[in-house]
Amino acid sequence: MYTAADLRKGLKVQVDGAPYLVIDFEFSKPGKGQALYRCKMRNMITGNQLVQTYRSNDKFDKPDLEERKMQYLYCQGEEYHFMDTGNYEQLVIDKEHLGDNVNYMIDNMEMEVLFFQDRPIDVSMPMFVNLMVTKADPWAKGDTSGSDSKPVTVETGYVLQVPPFVEEGDKIQIDTRTGAYVTRVKE
Amino acid sequence: MLDFQGLRFRAAFFHSLRSFFVRQQFLEVDTPIRQPLLLPELNIEPLASEGWFLQASPELCMKRMLAAGCSRIFQLCNCFRKGERGRLHLEEFTMLEWYRTSAGYEELMTDCEALLRSLLVDLEVMAPCAVFNETLRVGNRFISLQPPWDRLSVHETFARYSPVSIDQAMAADTFDAILVEYVEPHLGMERPLFLYDYPVELGSLARRKVGNPRLAERFELYINGIELANGFSELTDSREQRQRFEQELAMMDEERRQRSRMPERFLDDLAHLDRAAGIALGVDRLLMLLMGKECVDEVVSFAPADF
Numbered sequence: 001m002y003t004a005a006d007l008r009k010g011l012k013v014q015v016d017g018a019p020y021l022v023i024d025f026e027f028s029k030p031g032k033g034q035a036l037y038r039c040k041m042r043n044m045i046t047g048n049q050l051v052q053t054y055r056s057n058d059k060f061d062k063p064d065l066e067e068r069k070m071q072y073l074y075c076q077g078e079e080y081h082f083m084d085t086g087n088y089e090q091l092v093i094d095k096e097h098l099g100d101n102v103n104y105m106i107d108n109m110e111m112e113v114l115f116f117q118d119r120p121i122d123v124s125m126p127m128f129v130n131l132m133v134t135k136a137d138p139w140a141k142g143d144t145s146g147s148d149s150k151p152v153t154v155e156t157g158y159v160l161q162v163p164p165f166v167e168e169g170d171k172i173q174i175d176t177r178t179g180a181y182v183t184r185v186k187e
Numbered sequence: 188m189l190d191f192q193g194l195r196f197r198a199a200f201f202h203s204l205r206s207f208f209v210r211q212q213f214l215e216v217d218t219p220i221r222q223p224l225l226l227p228e229l230n231i232e233p234l235a236s237e238g239w240f241l242q243a244s245p246e247l248c249m250k251r252m253l254a255a256g257c258s259r260i261f262q263l264c265n266c267f268r269k270g271e272r273g274r275l276h277l278e279e280f281t282m283l284e285w286y287r288t289s290a291g292y293e294e295l296m297t298d299c300e301a302l303l304r305s306l307l308v309d310l311e312v313m314a315p316c317a318v319f320n321e322t323l324r325v326g327n328r329f330i331s332l333q334p335p336w337d338r339l340s341v342h343e344t345f346a347r348y349s350p351v352s353i354d355q356a357m358a359a360d361t362f363d364a365i366l367v368e369y370v371e372p373h374l375g376m377e378r379p380l381f382l383y384d385y386p387v388e389l390g391s392l393a394r395r396k397v398g399n400p401r402l403a404e405r406f407e408l409y410i411n412g413i414e415l416a417n418g419f420s421e422l423t424d425s426r427e428q429r430q431r432f433e434q435e436l437a438m439m440d441e442e443r444r445q446r447s448r449m450p451e452r453f454l455d456d457l458a459h460l461d462r463a464a465g466i467a468l469g470v471d472r473l474l475m476l477l478m479g480k481e482c483v484d485e486v487v488s489f490a491p492a493d494f
Contacts, residue, residue: 027276028273029230029271030363030366030367030371031389032390032391032417033362033363033389035270036363036364036367038367053364053367
């Protein structure tokens with residue numbers, strides 16, 4: 001059980017039977033008034049956002065969440081197939097529950113899958129992934145246009161801005177939290 | 188941790204506060220931070236210390252000093268309120284309180300205007316001051332700090348910004364929630380604003396308004412939607428004060444809040460106090476605005492995350 005005083009950014013609580021992640025939190029307390037805990041929360045299943053103000057006496061259940069290590073096998077349309085590396089059980093997760101993560105997922109990648117009451121609802125990626133550049137315009141030497149980045153496509157189909165020296169066939173590191181280019185990787 | 192430039196600014200700010208009050212013939216006092224009892228306040232949770240309490244405000248001792256004959260006193264001290272933590276809250280924070288006898292809340296509003304003007308004379312020339320020509324810059328907006336500031340009653344303010352009337356809000360126990368959600372974001376956006384005359388239930392130590400006993404002569408100072416100070420004409424009728432404390436203690440029992448006993452000697456001393464007024468100003472928040480910062484953690488020497 002949590003109380004309103006436990007609320008903070010990143011906490012997971014159960015509201016009306018669904019797991020919510022607190023994505024923004026503000027404590028306020030006017031004058032000599034009541035403490036108010038204003039939360040912006042995201043439903044971890046539907047992605048819907050909820051803004052709610054709680055008071056000190058409000059209580060929350062801890063959601064029944066479990067993380068399991070799984071290997072991503074392949075995708076078929078909107079269905080993404082995974083295997084539990086502990087017991088080799090296979091399961092399918094819909095694209096909508098994976099969100100932006102599909103930008104960074106390549107076959108056989110291992111990741112943590114989050115279950116709510118035994119239903120898979122989310123995956124968490126490593127903070128950095130290395131992906132192959134599959135499409136890049138060549139860097140025109142002597143380009144004086146002043147632009148210091150160009151768009152490239154990586155093996156997952158994701159398009160991002162990178163420095164001009166990155167070429168097709170290079171491996172680049174991407175920060176999965178922001179989707180931004182980090183560095184070129186030598187292998 | 189605050190960098191050297193910040194520490195220098197904070198020190199100059201404190202120095203300037205003190206010299207303002209000294210020039211105005213206020214006596215600087217200091218009172219124990221750890222005390223065996225508290226003034227009963229429903230919404231303030233104290234931090235306990237070996238059976239005593241860390242002060243939530245120096246109010247109790249300072250009013251007893253007034254009763255003992257001091258006419259103008261001020262104190263700059265650390266106060267503690269359990270569980271108050273956020274962008275504008277630290278469990279340990281710095282409070283400036285000042286009290287005057289033979290004065291009401293109007294005089295305190297004038298003090299606030301004069302205090303800020305005096306601070307700006309000392310601080311505008313220093314980095315990183317976000318004020319230039321008595322104009323505070325907040326992002327790409329400008330707030331004129333030139334007196335006189337706006338004064339708006341709680342009733343008018345609710346009529347203007349709240350979806351429900353003040354009476355409905357009080358009846359539904361949603362005054363604070365509506366204030367935070369609908370009202371505060373409009374307060375002090377063009378120039379500082381005094382929000383004044385609160386329902387008497389919301390000022391347990393404030394005197395009833397002359398001519399309207401349902402209101403208390405209490406005000407809050409707002410700049411940029413941020414509450415900076417709470418002041419009021421002091422309730423000096425010890426019998427009425429006892430009744431208000433009893434109500435407050437009863438509500439605390441109902442909510443099973445930690446409470447201390449009735450502050451009897453405080454009530455005895457009130458009998459020797461005539462007209463007086465006092466105010467508490469959260470100086471970390473004021474410093475935050477002057478330094479152009481977003482969070483009080485950025486203007487104290489050490490924030491909780493710095494340990």
